[in-house]
Amino acid sequence: MRYTLPIFGLLAVLALPVRAAEFLATNAYRVAESQTVADEQWVLAGTAEAEGRFQNDLFISSGGALLLNGTYEGNVWGASGLAASMDGHCLRNVRLAGKTVRIDGHVAGNVMAMAETVILGTNAVVEGNVRLIATSVIQEGLVKGNAAITSARTATLGGTIKGNVKIVAPEVFFARDAQIDGNLAYTANKELVPAAGVVAGAIERQLPKAEPLFSKERLYSRAMWFLAAFLAGVPFIALFPMTTAMAAQLARTSAWKCLLVGMLATAALPFLAIMCASSIVGIPLGGLILAVWGILIYVSRFTMGLVVGTMILRSVGTSIRHVLLTMALGLAVIYLATVFPPIAVPAQMAVAWMGTGALLLALLQKRRLIIQVPQNLKKLEELKNEANKPEEQ
Numbered sequence: 001m002r003y004t005l006p007i008f009g010l011l012a013v014l015a016l017p018v019r020a021a022e023f024l025a026t027n028a029y030r031v032a033e034s035q036t037v038a039d040e041q042w043v044l045a046g047t048a049e050a051e052g053r054f055q056n057d058l059f060i061s062s063g064g065a066l067l068l069n070g071t072y073e074g075n076v077w078g079a080s081g082l083a084a085s086m087d088g089h090c091l092r093n094v095r096l097a098g099k100t101v102r103i104d105g106h107v108a109g110n111v112m113a114m115a116e117t118v119i120l121g122t123n124a125v126v127e128g129n130v131r132l133i134a135t136s137v138i139q140e141g142l143v144k145g146n147a148a149i150t151s152a153r154t155a156t157l158g159g160t161i162k163g164n165v166k167i168v169a170p171e172v173f174f175a176r177d178a179q180i181d182g183n184l185a186y187t188a189n190k191e192l193v194p195a196a197g198v199v200a201g202a203i204e205r206q207l208p209k210a211e212p213l214f215s216k217e218r219l220y221s222r223a224m225w226f227l228a229a230f231l232a233g234v235p236f237i238a239l240f241p242m243t244t245a246m247a248a249q250l251a252r253t254s255a256w257k258c259l260l261v262g263m264l265a266t267a268a269l270p271f272l273a274i275m276c277a278s279s280i281v282g283i284p285l286g287g288l289i290l291a292v293w294g295i296l297i298y299v300s301r302f303t304m305g306l307v308v309g310t311m312i313l314r315s316v317g318t319s320i321r322h323v324l325l326t327m328a329l330g331l332a333v334i335y336l337a338t339v340f341p342p343i344a345v346p347a348q349m350a351v352a353w354m355g356t357g358a359l360l361l362a363l364l365q366k367r368r369l370i371i372q373v374p375q376n377l378k379k380l381e382e383l384k385n386e387a388n389k390p391e392e393q
Contacts, residue, residue, distance in 0.1 A: 025283070029060070031070065040074070044283060048080075051088075063274070063283070066098065068105075075109075081274050084115075093128070101134075103141070110145070120159065129163070137169070146182070164201070174198055218339050226335040230328055233302040237323060246362035248306040251354055254361070259350070262300070262357030269293040300355020305330035 021040040029045035031037060035052035041059065048062040050070050057074035060066065066080035072090040080098035086105050093109035101113040104121035110128035111120075118134040120126070124141030131148045132139070137155045139147070146163035149155050155167050158175030164182035172188045174195065183201035186192060191205055237244050251258050269289055276286035306323070309330030315322075337347040 029062070033070070063286075066096075087123075122159070124159075140175075222335040222339050226331055229301055229305075229331050229335070232298075233305065233327055233331070234324060236299060236302055237327065238320075243359070243362050243366060244303060244306065246365060247303040247355070247358040248310070250361050250365075251303060251307045251358040252310070255354065258357035258361060259354045260357065261360055262353035262355065265356055265360055266293070266297065266353060269296075296356045296359055297352045300352050300359060301331065301334060302327060302355075303358050304351045304355040305334060308333050 021042060022037075023042045025044045027046045029043050029048040029050070031050045031052035031054075033051040037052060037054045038056065040056040041054065043058075043060040045060070045062050047064040047066075048060055049065075049067040050058065050060065051067070053071045053073075055073050057077075058072055059077045060068075061079045062084075063081045065082050066078050066084040068076060068078060068084070068086040068088050070088045072088060072092070072094075075092045076086070076090055076094045076096075078084050078086075078094075078096045078098075080096075082098060083100040083102070084096045084098035085102045086094060086096065086107075088105045090105065090107045090109065093111070094103070094107050095112045096103070097114045099115060100117045100119075101115040102119040102121060103111060103113065103126075104123045106125045106127075108127045111126050111130045111132075113131075114133045116134060117136045118132045118138070120130065120132070120139045120141045120143070122140045126141065126143045126145065129145035129147065130139075130143050133150045135152045137149050137151045138158070139149065139156070139161070140158040142159055143161045143163070147161050147165045149165070149167045149169065151167075151169035153169070154171045154173065155169040156173045156175065157165075157167075157178045157180070159177070160179045160181075162181045165180050165184050165186075167184070167186040167188070169187075170189045172186055172192055174192075176195075178194070178198050180199045180201070183204070184192075184194075184199045185204045185206055187206045192203070194203070270293060273286040273289040273293070276283070276289060305327040307330065309326035309328070312329055312333070313326060334347065334351055338344040
């Protein structure tokens with residue numbers, strides 16, 4: 001998982017400040033231990049180290065390391081392109097995202113952390129509830145409330161949790177010092193047998209709910225997404241007819257090439273955006289790259305809708321009515337495929353990769369054509385001048 005500056009942007013939209021706030025964009029943000037910050041802080045930085053006293057909420061995003069070792073009287077929202085660590089004291093709630101998140105401080109409220117690896121260290125004390133979402137979760141501290149842990153790989157419990165615990169992870173491990181005073185509900189590959197005294201309450205294994213092959217709710221949801229895609233596709237085709245047509249043609253004639261280019265692009269663009277966002281100068285470029293990446297993935301379904309629709313109708317028309325009908329039919333098939341869980345993800349990935357690759361190749365081809373037009377016009381002018389020379393003589 002990758003958590004970057006868009007998380008911070010989303011927070012900015014969801015919380016419009018009504019009190020005094022300070023907006024900062026800097027290469028390196030640092031508040032010394034002796035400093036006090038009174039106003040609400042909104043910070044974009046290459047690297048960030050906040051060790052002082054913050055009397056209001058702190059919204060901070062860092063392309064590099066994010067260190068939170070101060071005292072925070074308000075809420076803390078943080079996002080880091082690399083590692084985010086919290087060793088300070090927060091009187092309210094903490095929400096962190098990054099490649100790695102580590103909490104070793106004291107939090108009077110609740111904690112939510114999302115990362116590849118989340119660590120609640122041995123010195124961590126959380127008065128409220130915790131929600132930890134990561135590929136790997138390690139809990140070694142004290143949680144006085146409830147804990148919800150979701151991991152794609154492993155969850156390791158070695159600290160004390162006073163409330164109830166809910167774990168969803170393929171592998172769950174208990175260290176020797178682990179202690180759960182409440183109930184334990186878990187979803188794992190195999191049944192857990194904690195040592196005596198580790199879990200004071202009831203232990204319940206919850207088997208993953210088998211998702212039905214078909215449901216009316218999912219069909220209705222996909223119908224709404226289909227309608228939204230069709231309404232967005234109409235102006236796109238009207239504004240960029242040549243690009244859309246070229247992309248659809250490339251997807252039909254060079255499918256494997258489009259698929260390879262799309263796979264590389266969808267993987268490389270987010271990485272390139274993160275690299276750009278590591279400095280304050282590159283933050284706007286990083287945001288632009290991420291925006292282009294998201295637009296390409298969404299617009300790719302318009303192209304693939306035309307491709308699938310053409311394969312079904314076995315005809316290529318030039319009228320706007322025929323084009324829209326073809327796209328609508330293709331989009332309907334694509335969204336219908338996502339109704340069935342076994343093929344939903346592969347279908348979405350194939351559409352995104354092939355459609356993105358086709359669009360990028362079409363844009364490159366269109367650029368070459370635009371460059372060639374003046375050259376061809378120049379050649380025609382030269383031929384015309386040569387043809388007129390005998391007549392002049």
